[in-house]
Amino acid sequence: MSDNDFERRVGFVRRFNRFWTRQIGVLREGYLESPFSLTEVRVLYELAHCDETTASELGEELGLDAGYLSRILRGFEKQGLIHKRPSEADGRRRLLRLTERGQEAFAPLDARSRDDVGAMLGGMSIERQEHLVGAMRTIEGLLSARPEPEVPYILRLHRPGDMGWVVHRHGVLYAREYGWDERFEALVAEIVAQFIQQYDPKLERCWIAEREGEIVGCVFLVRESEEIAKLRLLLVEPKARGLGIGSRLVEECVRFARQAGYRKITLWTNDVLDAARGIYERVGFRLVHGEPHHSFGHDLVGQTWELML
Incomplete structure (x- = not known):
């Protein structure tokens, strides 16, 4: 600095x-x-x-x-x-x-x-009011010596504008926390574009986590085949981690997959994503395959996890 x-x-x-x-x-x-x-x-x-x-x-x-x-x-x-x-x-x-x-x-x-x-x-519009309150809470939390009081969060389905947030925050956070380049952001953009174009609400879902009107997390469940669903793009904002939001998002995917009649959920992740892998393990997923690859500017080990329903 x-x-x-x-x-x-x-x-x-x-x-x-x-x-x-x-x-x-x-x-x-x-x-x-x-x-x-x-x-x-x-x-x-x-x-x-x-x-x-x-x-x-x-x-x-x-x-x-x-x-x-x-x-x-x-x-x-x-x-x-x-x-x-x-x-x-x-x-x-x-x-x-x-x-x-x-x-x-x-x-x-x-x-x-x-x-x-x-x-x-x-x-101000309601959106600007919520933005202002969220910014004030951020300032208070950063400057206060006291622990921030726990604020409840909600999960909701996606709506117009959310996909831009998903792409933006994945790009920003993965670059900041893991040094991944813009090719990861491009991959996320492809995934969300495909989701919107082929979205079947009976078989697929995107959940958005909100806290005081501010988006703090997301996850997708998409159709892979008649019996298999795929969990994708789990993300929780740093300031909202530790509240159980990540586990709740994954649990919603499992609940919906069972309700939709899937027999298995699969997901692909990388070994450096320790927090996400911990969530998958706690929910009941098991690691079935790992393979080295070079992506997003780094040597990584891709992992496939599965959960039988």
Whole structure:
């Protein structure tokens, strides 16, 4: 990584920070057209969303200097916005909560914030809204020291536009993770084009995994012969791995193949794809053949796996 590349990224993050602070209005005097600063509103938010807490817990949650937070809390106390009481478990600790007046002060701020965000999202299509939320989640996950909360995923059938994603992400991820060249991307493009042109919904399927509106995985089951189905193009995005999505996609293939009357599922993979091979093994596939080959710019060992239904 060159110094120039790093400085470019630093500059982009700083530019985004300037854009976002202007976008959400934190540069204006009085956040949300209130007499409070952004930090004061955030402290009110935390107090409004818990029964009771302590100054030290607030400071840790918000990353605030103890002296600065103490001055904010003293100001709130003088205005009658918060109430302090000794902890019954430890008299040295002071528990904080919003008073009724504090709740009344916070409520219009919360409503105004919701309205502002709603107005921003309201000018976008649902697709752009989901894209924005997904990008924000990515930023939060990359910068947060806390583990990202588990978000449920769904499996659905393919729809227009999905095949472009399948080709693109296979090309990008296999180049990044294994160094495969564009000939692999060409192979994927051929497979999905053939699938679309010959698609028989009674005997074939493409499942797309989605998480918060963002595609995070895929798999195909196609007709090889009257009794044999072929599993192809299993992929899970790096940020969605470890959630069981890969296993679930393969299990859906097995379930559908049985329902469609197939007697066997076969698949072709390569020995370097350890995670995928682990999934196939757990589901019940067995390795029946291996053969060296040179493809996609590398010496590989192709493997054929089968599952009797």
